[in-house]
Amino acid sequence: MSEKSNKRMVLRLVGLVVFMGVMSFVAVPFYSWFCAVTGYGGTTSEASGADVEVVDRTVTIRFDASLERDMPWEFKPAQHEMVLKLGEVGLAFFEAYNPTDRVIAGSAGYNVTPFSAGNYFTKIDCFCFTQQVLQPGERVMMPVTFYVDPDIVNDREAHDVTSITLSYTFYETELPDQTDLAQSETANNTRTN
Numbered sequence: 566m567s568e569k570s571n572k573r574m575v576l577r578l579v580g581l582v583v584f585m586g587v588m589s590f591v592a593v594p595f596y597s598w599f600c601a602v603t604g605y606g607g608t609t610s611e612a613s614g615a616d617v618e619v620v621d622r623t624v625t626i627r628f629d630a631s632l633e634r635d636m637p638w639e640f641k642p643a644q645h646e647m648v649l650k651l652g653e654v655g656l657a658f659f660e661a662y663n664p665t666d667r668v669i670a671g672s673a674g675y676n677v678t679p680f681s682a683g684n685y686f687t688k689i690d691c692f693c694f695t696q697q698v699l700q701p702g703e704r705v706m707m708p709v710t711f712y713v714d715p716d717i718v719n720d721r722e723a724h725d726v727t728s729i730t731l732s733y734t735f736y737e738t739e740l741p742d743q744t745d746l747a748q749s750e751t752a753n754n755t756r757t758n
Contacts, residue, residue, distance in 0.1 A: 619652035620715045625728040630659055633736035637665050638699065640735050643706060651715040658706045659692065659733065663699035670698045670740045673733045681723035685714040686731065696738055 626649060628642035643658035663669050673693040677683045688694075692707035699705065709731070717723050 617652045617712065617715055619650050620718070622651050622715075622718065623648050624651060624713050624726065626655060626657070626711075626713075627728060627730040628657055628659070629730055629732040631732070631734045633734060636671060636735055636737050638663055638669065638671060638735060640733075649713065651713050651717065654689065654710060654712045657709050657711075657731075659709070660704065660706055661697065661699060661735065662704040663701060666701045668698060668700055668740060670696055670738045671735045672696050672738045673735050675731065675733045678730045678732070679723070679726060681720065682713070682717065682726045682729045685717040685720070685723060686729060687712055687714055693733060696741065697735075698741065 625646055627646045628644060630640045630642050632638060632640055639660075639662040641660055643660055647655055647657065649655045661671075675691075675693050677686045689710040689712070691709040691711075693709070697705075697707065711731075713729065717726060
């Protein structure tokens, strides 16, 4: 091979590495956007309120809670299931407890199964929208307000869904700065009172 061919090959390989690096950087935000738009992978919708008609068909909502491997909290649903009509607003609570002697911040990832129901499971308000900070020995009840959009009956893949499982996994995150921490303590005191 000539020196010119070698240079071209090196440039192609460097270009391929740069392209792969850029694609891996944009893959996560693109996948998150795709899931939010389509409900793929059990990603739920968000709304500021329930502006839908309640229909006379029920769905059982089951609740599941887990922790990332090294997350030291205790975390569980306050109720294991509830039955709602499509379009009816539900309010469920999850309990978190920090049994350690240090302040721990956490965020919750979530999904819905079956995945076909993800686009119709709509959260109005949820503890998972913000980071949670628990003081040593603190126990809190965290609400999630939601409804299942009645349009689910018109979806070819989801129309026969009779039960939906809402799952959360808490993982430890970095503590916010002191100003944010003071505001979080105030919010936590309001939540538990």
